[in-house]
Amino acid sequence: MTMSDARVEAPVLFFDSGVGGLSILAPARALLPQMPVVYAADRAGFPYGTKTEAEIAARVPALLGRLVERYRPRIAVIACNTASTIALKAVRAALDIPVVGTVPAIKPAALSSKTRVIGVLGTEATVRQPYVDRLAAEHGSDCTILRHGSAALVALAEAKLRGQPLDPEVARTALLGLIEQPGGEKMDSVVLACTHFPLVQPELEEAAKALNIRPLAFLHGGDGIARRIAYLNSDLPWPETPAPGIAVFTGSDPDIAALKPALATYGLMQINAL
Structure with a gap:
């Protein structure tokens, strides 16, 4: 695979503490059906909403850095309002790809x-x-x-x-x-x-x-984020036939098996651990 091919195959990374970011993934897939997807859920850190700002500010940039190193996405989407309102600036400073945040509408x-x-x-x-x-x-x-x-x-x-x-x-x-x-x-x-x-x-x-x-x-803000992904990616084509979407979970979660049918409806057919 050439470098150009690798760029075309590069996914969009969606990140949340749990499955909430699927509400952001859905309109993006509807607008961009050829988009390769990696959806990452930080189950080991779930839920973010009850954690302190310091905990989230320390955890999210480090974890996204690991995910970007592993999956080499073209764009990262923080599909979580809590993480975006606290850590978006730090994540953008740490990563060398476009980062889209999710903020209250x-x-x-x-x-x-x-x-x-x-x-x-x-x-x-x-x-x-x-x-x-x-x-x-x-x-x-x-x-x-x-x-x-x-x-x-x-x-x-x-x-x-x-x-x-x-x-x-x-x-x-x-x-x-x-x-x-x-x-x-x-x-x-x-x-x-x-x-x-x-x-x-x-x-x-x-x-x-x-x-x-x-x-x-x-x-x-789901529809607006979908349009933002399309705009940021306007100079790079999508693959003709994208690979099945990947769901990545941190930590161990006995409920992952129960989530498989729902994940499949969002095109996430493969489940990995981080």
Whole structure:
């Protein structure tokens, strides 16, 4: 294989603490069906949302460095809001390939909100970040921005992909964490600021109906990231027939076998350990 061939075969690396980044992979594969994919889940460090900023800032750049050395991707996507809001700058400084981050979709929410009350539903670590403060100030200065962190909703998404029974109370409790704040009854938009949460958007929509509240628009950044990948890769062709996607897991996880059917639906046919 020539160097040119190797570049054409180079995958796009998607990285998350768990399976939430599949919500970012899905629109990217829809837009770019020839894209070779390596999807890395840091199960040994899961969940990121309950960890300290220092832990994530130390772990993510080092782990992505190992993944880039092993798989030689053309682009790396941090398909995790928590890791992006904390470690994106450090990762970009450490790697010599383009790095795309995932940040809360506050800008499109502010552009579309009629009531000017927006909810940001993420992990505990994400919703307290100064990065979110800056997004809110820059794009939603005339809006009331409500925030709520839910580790239980992350676990719900993981359980859904494993095919386990789901407790509807988890989604209901997560929405109430926003609605019960001052001004929450006027909220018309919810930013899903954790990549796990689009995976349980149907459950959140059902919970909103059960609570008998105003219609809510749920927003996340998957489509925009897909377009960004396409733009950054505009000078390099995709292979005519890409290899089956690879899922990489750190640590040992007894639930990986249960995830195989869901991973296959995203084109991830091979499972490796790191």
